Amino acid sequence: MIQVNKNISLLEYNTFGIDVSAETMVVYDSVDDLTELIHHSLCNFPKPILHIGEGSNLLFLEDFRGTILRSNINNVNVIEQNDDHVIVQVGAGWNMDDFISYSISKGWYGLENLSKIPGQVGSSAVQNIGAYGVEVGDFIYSVNCISIADGTYRKFSHDECNFMYRHSIFKSPEYRGKYVVTSVEYKLNLDFTPHIDYGGIRQQIDLLGETPETLSAQKLRDIISNIREEKLPDPKVYGNAGSFFMNPIVDRDTYNKLVSCYPNIPKYEIDSNNVKIPAAWLIEQCGWKGKTVGHVGVHPKQPLVLINLGGATGKEIQNMSDTIRHEVLDKFGISIIPEVNFI
Ligand code: FAD
Ligand code: EPU
Numbered sequence: 001m002i003q004v005n006k007n008i009s010l011l012e013y014n015t016f017g018i019d020v021s022a023e024t025m026v027v028y029d030s031v032d033d034l035t036e037l038i039h040h041s042l043c044n045f046p047k048p049i050l051h052i053g054e055g056s057n058l059l060f061l062e063d064f065r066g067t068i069l070r071s072n073i074n075n076v077n078v079i080e081q082n083d084d085h086v087i088v089q090v091g092a093g094w095n096m097d098d099f100i101s102y103s104i105s106k107g108w109y110g111l112e113n114l115s116k117i118p119g120q121v122g123s124s125a126v127q128n129i130g131a132y133g134v135e136v137g138d139f140i141y142s143v144n145c146i147s148i149a150d151g152t153y154r155k156f157s158h159d160e161c162n163f164m165y166r167h168s169i170f171k172s173p174e175y176r177g178k179y180v181v182t183s184v185e186y187k188l189n190l191d192f193t194p195h196i197d198y199g200g201i202r203q204q205i206d207l208l209g210e211t212p213e214t215l216s217a218q219k220l221r222d223i224i225s226n227i228r229e230e231k232l233p234d235p236k237v238y239g240n241a242g243s244f245f246m247n248p249i250v251d252r253d254t255y256n257k258l259v260s261c262y263p264n265i266p267k268y269e270i271d272s273n274n275v276k277i278p279a280a281w282l283i284e285q286c287g288w289k290g291k292t293v294g295h296v297g298v299h300p301k302q303p304l305v306l307i308n309l310g311g312a313t314g315k316e317i318q319n320m321s322d323t324i325r326h327e328v329l330d331k332f333g334i335s336i337i338p339e340v341n342f343i
Contacts, residue, residue: 002037003027010064014055015118017239018314022064029072031146031182038151042067049148050343051180053120054095057127057241059340061314071122073182076102086188087141092122092181096129104217108188110139113195115221116228118235118242122181126170128163132224133198137163141187143170145179154179165276166246166339192217200227231302239308240299244321245279245336258332279328279336280304286327296320318342 005025011017013025023046028034042049045067052058052068073091076099080087086108090099096119100111113132117124128137140163143156162169169175194215196202204223205215233240247268250258255275258265262285267275283289283303290300295312298320299305306317321338328336 001029002033010055010060010068013052013068013070014058014060015235015239016055016059016241016312016314016317017235017308018060018312018317020060020063020314022066022068024067025070026067027070027072031073034071034073034146034180034182035151038146038148042148048177050177051122051148053092053123054118056118056235057123057340058343059241059314059317060343061318064343069180071120071180071182075183079185083190085190087185088188089144089183089185090121091183092120094121095119096121096124100221103186103188104221107190108186109190109192109217110134110188111136111186112217112220113198113224115224121184125161125181125184126168128161128166128168130166131228132201133195135163135165137161137168139186139188141185143181144183144185145181147179149178165249194220196220233299233301233305233307238297238299239312240305241340243279243304243339244306245283245304245325246339247276247279248282248334248336249274249276250334254333262332277334278304282328282332282334282336283324286324286331288324288327293320298324314342 008022008025010020010022026037028037046065048066050066050068052070071093073093075091077089078086079089088108097116099121100115103111113134114129114136117129117131124136125140125143128135140158140161142158143161145154145156147154160169170179194212196205196212201223210219249270251273252275255267266278266281270276280303288298289303291298292309294316295309296316297307297309299307306320325336328334
């Protein structure tokens with residue numbers, strides 16, 4: 001089925017809670033519906049075309065005068081299974097966290113640390129979502145797509161996806177907006193090996209009287225869910241899109257120079273040449289933690305998250321983001337790049 005709506009409010013379709021509208025929204029249920037749409041009627045709909053998921057990483061700056069596409073494809077098929085792993089194809093319209101819960105119930109492991117990240121399965125591949133030491137790209141076998149231009153099918157292998165920190169080929173200038181992800185094939189383990197080295201997880205395991213040997217995938221999911229609930233604001237209370245900025249990656253020389261001025265500057269090791277600096281720390285040092293300007297705030301527990309205090313416009317949030325970026329650049333000489341997609 002294909003549903004077409006005109007002049008639709010996007011309030012329910014973006015977690016920042018920005019009150020804008022779209023000229024047209026088209027929701028489709030299957031790959032056949034999508035290809036039919038592209039072959040027969042999409043050319044008559046207003047442009048530009050934007051495919052969205054749950055709108056949890058979008059910032060609308062104004063009403064969208066074009067056509068929004070949304071997927072309701074929610075099938076799941078096992079493609080291959082042996083003693084060691086399963087390859088499972090999941091429709092792009094499934095909620096990612098529902099799939100993680102489902103995969104744990106089936107005894108398919110690997111995605112536990114990504115529990116409770118908002119958004120759809122299709123976007124998980126576009127964004128290469130990550131949390132608590134795991135990136136979804138590590139578990140993506142391939143991504144099935146349809147070209148928006150002519151409705152042709154293309155499968156992107158894991159290597160072609162070019163997954164990097166919060167990046168994939170689908171975000172590159174050459175491919176952005178050109179393909180609709182229709183399903184993602186995840187390669188998951190049948191043995192559970194917990195990833196527990198990221199800050200705070202081991203401590204929680206100890207508090208529960210568990211050990212890495214007794215810990216189940218469901219318990220790890222619960223621990224991650226609790227840590228996230230503690231740190232991140234609920235978009236239903238304060239509109240937000242998670243981390244507004246990515247954590248900057250700098251070379252070791254730059255980091256060493258910063259250490260001489262700021263001995264406490266934290267880092268995560270990336271490789272022998274590069275380290276990642278928590279943008280939250282840079283923003284806090286500039287005095288922004290908990291600060292508010294008009295309808296926009298910097299989350300008091302996590303300065304990487306900008307929040308809509310109620311009634312904020314996309315432009316107000318963009319203005320605060322610009323000011324923070326300038327101040328971090330002036331103080332530290334580091335450019336912090338938004339993770340959020342400005343529309
Ligand atoms: P949208 O925001 O709707 O779209 C994101 C991008 O994907 C857009 O460019 C869109 O055009 C494209 N897209 C969507 N669907 C398709 C499709 N089928 N085909 C092609 N392109 C498509 N992210 C993390 O990585 N780690 C976190 O820990 C994390 N925590 C968060 C916590 C909160 C409270 C919130 C609100 C967000 C958080 N995020 C996190 C960000 C967000 O959840 C992810 O970026 C998520 O993948 C976005 O999914 P979505 O379905 O909402 O996509
Ligand atoms: N920090 C501060 N002040 C604060 C909070 C944090 O200085 O008030 C510093 C501390 O040094 C802390 C460090 O920031 O150790 C890291 O904080 P945290 O563990 O909360 O992680 P993060 O870097 O802020 C990243 C991701 C999150 C992901 C978590 C957990 C990015 C941009 N963000 O946040 O992803 O959930 O790690 O893995 O990489 C998202 O992308 O939307 C997102 C929420």
